[in-house]
Amino acid sequence: MASERHTISCLVENHFGVLSRVSGLISARGFNIDSLTVSTTEDPTISRMTIVVDADALKLEQVKHQLYRLIDVIDVQELREGAFIDRELLLARVNANGAARAELERVASQFGGKLADAGDRSVVIEASGDTKTLDRLVERLKPHGITKLVRTGRVALEK
């Protein structure tokens, strides 16, 4: 069965220890996680976790059922392709001498990003977007020399 990327959105109790329950379960069951983000929601007693897993259909069912077995997990939803908006935030420190700086600023703005910081020899580029867009941005930055890169992982909401 073909392995694919799936986005799972979970509502969980906003208690201490819930993140370790979820991450512990995922690692103990041997599921492959691409990213996991967690933040509070409009209800301060509830957090939302967005989990991106690489799994075939059967494994995905297992992940969902196992997550739902956790008492602190209130709801588990798979977000289907095209039915949700997803974003992540990227920060990248890129080598930039005088001439490259303008070019990098142009590239960043093409991707709806900007220079978050500019130093003597490098700049920090900030951009948000869906995963594929940010992947493309990274490709464009690579020739300049990326010295540090961080991405938040995916957050998603259904449309």
Added chain:
Amino acid sequence: MKGAQILVECLKREGVAIAFGIPGGVNLPTFDALHQSPIKVILTVHEQGAAHMADGYARASGKVGVCLATSGPGATNLVTGIATAFMDSIPVVAITGQVRTSVIGNDAFQEVDTIGITRPVTKHSYLVKDPRDIARVVREAFYIARTGRPGPVLIDLPVDTTISEADFIYPEQVSIRGYHPQEAAPTIQLEPIRRAAEAIANSRKPVIYAGAGVIHAGAAAELAELAHKARIPVTTSLLGLGGFPETDLLSLGMLGMHGFEYTNYAVAQCDLLIGIGARFDDRVTGKPDSFARRAKKIHIDVDPSSINKTVVVDYPVVGDVRQVLRELNKLVGPVDTREWLKTLAEMREKYPLVYKEKAKVLPQYVVQQISEATRGNAVIATGVGQHQMWAAQFYQFNKPRSIITSGGLGTMGFGLPAAIGAQFARPGETVWDIDGDGSFQMTAQELATAAQHKLPVKVAIMNNQHHGMVRQWQDLFYEGRHAQSRLNPVDFVKLAEANGCAGIRVEQKDQVRPAIERAMKTTDRPTIVEFMVEPAENCWPMIAPGKPHDQMLGTYENLKQDGGIPQRRRLSEDDEAKLSLG
């Protein structure tokens, strides 16, 4: 009211009559409050014993078992017992002491991250930081432990929460927004049940594979109705033993790694496998993709995560087993299984259990004798190993909650403490621990607990001076190199006497039954019967790990040539008559 008193009030309201544990630094307030309550607290020798006793109590009674330990080593000693209960879905509430909230995380004396250590082996856990939360937490813990797919729940109580004052407000209702167990569901889904009924109607060679879920759900009567109404034979997993009487003509006994030969053939040949409250464990399925490969599969289970986990099924039905079976029974009628039952009856004759007489006492014979002496009415606890499989094969289980054994985790040392817990749950009944010398020694210290309470627990130690199952695997798969499988001889009669128990040693076959009878007559203290059994005896038949069900080792064919004597299993008199009529 002090936190510890709130805890005790809540335990009383949950109907807790007995708890097992050991006091220590930070749970003294809890023990002190319990001491002034009607709840009986059994001091164990080791916390592992407390956890297994709570587990054995729960398995024998169907109620929630309770164990208590202090922080640090007390809590870590419980872990094996909690994990054992978790793997077999047993409702246990473990209450651990914790260092005071202000020093948590500071590596305080006897501090350990109990919640962290037990997270993967509990259904849920709570670290209480405010005495006002105790009542709600205890209420929720018992609710979670016994509902849905049952399991252990841990409550970690820092000492300050047990000595500070709070108002006692008992929550009459439990409402957990992330937990909706199946039996609380107002309706069950009928469509999957209808489709399962259709598959049953269309089958000609169906087999029911029943697990412990039948027993947990109290659905033995509903299972029997389904089997008889539709005329479907029933095999059970190890933990499902007793969920369907083995004296029934439709009983196929246990399947799996050490299941009966003809039962495994039946599973290999069936055209419909109906899994009920069972989880397709690897000891049952062998190689999962060849398990019942000719069969469509129905799987009825309370836990959706059990379905399609190891074996992909065609007709999943999620729900409380008893509710589902009641609905299913309305829809099924007699299935034409005459040919199939005839084939199975022939296979039962053709491939019986078998063993060859040896000079020394055989453990299989001992189990047969215990089965006969108790007429299959005892509660049987076991350790883990060869003796466990012989108990499963040669004891005739007819009633739910009559086998108390560690199936999933395979915890050696489970037998004696579990038997003690079971005896507390069912004081008037005969409880035997069928054990091995290796398994028994892992928790033998609990003899003192049994003696202190004058429990008439009976222990049959199959003393072969080996870790017998390990020795068997070494002979089969490691060219007979017995790495660390031989045990130093122990005088178990002296050990019994040292603990205030009766001790009997049996060295000859003709002493077996009298020793069992003597143990049965001793009701004022525990009795240890040490059977000096044949050390080289192997447990047959066997599906080697990862092999399909129709390629067993130690089959009747193999052993017959070696002088093996077939062992007839007893059916009820009615069924004997039916069999002889063909």
